[in-house]
Amino acid sequence: MSKHLVTLNVNGEDHVLYVDSNERLIDTLRHRIGLRSVKEGCGTGDCGSCTVLLDGRPVLSCLILTVQARDRRITTLEGLGKGDELHPLQEAFIEDHAVQCGYCTPAMILTAKALLDRNPEPSEEEIKEALGGVLCRCTGYYSIIRAVRSAVKKMHGVRRMENER
Ligand code: FES
Ligand code: FES
Known part of the structure; x- marks a missing residue:
């Protein structure tokens, strides 16, 4: 198995490491860099x-090889807050029981962060569409959608959302 020297920028910090050509990004992040927020479910x-x-866009780290992420910017949940300060989405998920x-x-x-970065005031349909690729077996999704809407309000004081009620 050939080894590759790669640099990954993860949550703003460069990591230089040798990886096998078939090493999955999820394994590098979880087991070699220690970012346990990256969860493996199906693996498929x-x-x-x-x-x-990856460069601000959601990707499935079980389907990406680490060599494909070379010299790219990777963000995991650990990279969202600032020190002890949670990101508004994290706060909203807690407050809305999501x-x-x-x-x-x-x-x-x-996934919600990527949506709000490209569309700061999404409609409920746009939120549903963006989150459609992530399965939740517990919440029934309503509290998650509510949390994203709350985060939008926190971040932007959105008036349009009020008008939609
Ligand atoms: S673990 Fe990657 S899509 Fe399920
Ligand atoms: S909270 Fe979503 S899978 Fe459990």
Whole structure:
């Protein structure tokens, strides 16, 4: 098995490491860098729980080889807050009881972050569409959608959302 020297920028910090050509990004992040928020569910691209952001876009880290992420910017849940300060999405998920077992939560929050970064005031339909690839077996999704809407309000003081009620 050939080894490759790669640099990964993870949550703003460069990691230089040798990886096998078939090493999956999820394994590098979880087991070699120690980022345990990255969850493995199916391992086959169906559940979304392994989602991380690659250059700001959600990707399934169980389907990506680490060599494909070379020199790219990777964000995991650990990279969202500032010190002890939670990201508004993290606060909203707690306040709106959008976390039960928590297995899907990092992927939900990262996917929502990518949505809000490109569309700061999404409609409920747009939120549903964006989160559609991440499965949650616990919450029934309503509290998750409510949490994303709350985060939008926190982040932008959105008036349009009020008008939709
Ligand atoms: S673990 Fe990657 S999609 Fe399920
Ligand atoms: S909170 Fe348990 S899978 Fe979503």
